[in-house]
Amino acid sequence: MSTGFFDGIAPITFQGRDGTDPLAYRHYDPEEVVLGKRMEDHLRFAVAYWHSFAWEGGDPFGGQTFVRPWHPQDDMGRARMKADVAFEMFDLLGVPYFCWHDLDLRPEQGSFAANRDTLNEITDYLGEKMQGNKTQLLWGTANMFTDRRWMGGASTNPDPDVFAFAAATVKSCMDATHKLGGQNYVLWGGREGYETLLNTDMGAELDHMGRFLSMVVEYKHKIGFKGQILVEPKPQEPSKHQYDFDVATCIGFLRKYGLESEVKLNIEQGHAILAGHSFEHELALAVSEGMLGSIDMNRNDYQSGWDTDQFPNNVPEVALAYYHILKGGGFTQGGTNFDAKLRRQSIDAEDLIAAHVGGMDVCARGLKAAAAMIEDGGLDAALAERYAGWDTAEAKAMLDSDLATIAQRVEREGIAPQPRSGRQEILENYVNRFV
Structure with a gap:
């Protein structure tokens, strides 16, 4: 037996994104x-x-x-x-x-x-x-x-x-x-x-x-x-x-x-x-x-x-x-x-x-x-590219090393890293393609 509180309101149905009924789903299709x-x-x-x-x-x-x-x-x-x-x-x-x-x-x-x-x-x-x-x-x-x-x-x-x-x-x-x-x-x-x-x-x-x-x-x-x-x-x-x-x-x-x-x-x-x-x-x-x-x-x-x-x-x-x-x-x-x-x-x-x-x-x-x-897969690809240097055997071995050994390598190889873009705006633009 109905309480009458929601009288006049029908069960909510999925009508699709072109629907205009404020009491209908335009995007939520439980079966999709x-x-x-x-x-x-x-x-x-x-x-x-x-x-x-x-x-x-x-x-x-x-x-x-x-x-x-x-x-x-x-x-x-x-x-x-x-x-x-x-x-x-x-x-x-x-x-x-x-x-x-x-x-x-x-x-x-x-x-x-x-x-x-x-x-x-x-x-x-x-x-x-x-x-x-x-x-x-x-x-x-x-x-x-x-x-x-x-x-x-x-x-x-x-x-x-x-x-x-x-x-x-x-x-x-x-x-x-x-x-x-x-x-x-x-x-x-x-x-x-x-x-x-x-x-x-x-x-x-x-x-x-x-x-x-x-x-x-x-x-x-x-x-x-x-x-x-x-x-x-x-x-x-x-x-x-x-x-x-x-x-x-x-x-x-x-x-x-x-x-x-x-x-x-x-x-x-x-x-x-x-x-x-x-x-x-x-x-x-x-x-x-x-x-x-x-x-x-x-x-x-x-x-x-x-x-x-x-x-x-x-x-x-x-x-x-x-x-x-x-x-x-x-x-x-x-x-x-x-x-x-x-x-x-x-x-x-x-x-x-x-x-x-x-x-x-x-x-x-x-x-x-x-x-x-x-x-x-765009975000995954961007992450993989940004952290690719850590996939090398030398980089992985560094995590098991010590400061003195790492310092010797930096001096021996003349390591002088240059900054790389984080590409934040490009990634934000990427997300906006989907939302």
Whole structure:
């Protein structure tokens, strides 16, 4: 039975690049084969439960602008209505996955036992809706940043009782994710950092965070969860400094605590920008270290210094992102989660559908451009030419040598290298041929 929220909106179909319907796919054809794989299987789109259904339109300077039938989100009847609307949208879009925080699904109850029980209740309801439905769970996670109990962190909190509450919360969320067949479990440490070093023991907090993540891995194996455990880098906001600052920091953290073979990364475009990087950089680094798990796709406003979580609309950026994903072998259990939200003035149900349609089309265009560049081989050829000198036996032997021996060779052979062009503009022009 329809909730009526999306009345008048038909299932979204592929109409091709000449289509003009704002509620139709122009580039995303799930059946189109790209590099030997269906587009849907490459992109593995997911809808974020929090921004699409739980967020009420507030920002740091203003309150609720969205008035939905399931507001206020304070009882289980409305939680079930929210789930009904969510699955109607999943069906309209034809997306294969969705993602959630526990607080998106059920109202805050105050006590752990009540939170667990209501999470289990809504998990059973979601499980019933997922039976025979195309849309399945990409990942679940725990919201350990909204309630005031988390103001000093979760696993890094100076109060051991908060650490215990966090451990119990994550266990319940992992159980729910496992029960629903989720393909990943994500930890995002929005409060795992500090506001000031004046009251922070950084070494102790990092050790506690490392032990907490080790417990997560141990529990994964105990319950037989086959999904990936992922951590999500972000440099700041809401904390002044978050310990999972960027990809490089996370990799160093995982290696320090011996978790690099058990945990991978969920990388968000907007978080990369806040860290002073490009999305392309963060993905390339993760791929080079074998640490890419999944992505959150969105964008920031480049004139704002905070995480605006807008839907993607920059095809060249997205193309370079998927170029590195494809070069790394593509997703296995991860996917493309739209961690993106409407603007506060986009208050209609149609806006929610149109935002996802546009985002999926941008990703599809980016994927096809990335695949075309890989098939053309121009970037690979340029890299091979630039580093060709390292293919010689003499160059390879130098890496096993020492400074004195190398210095003798430079003097003996009169080596006086001349600079060579990096050809950046030529390569940028090359990319623009495809995007």
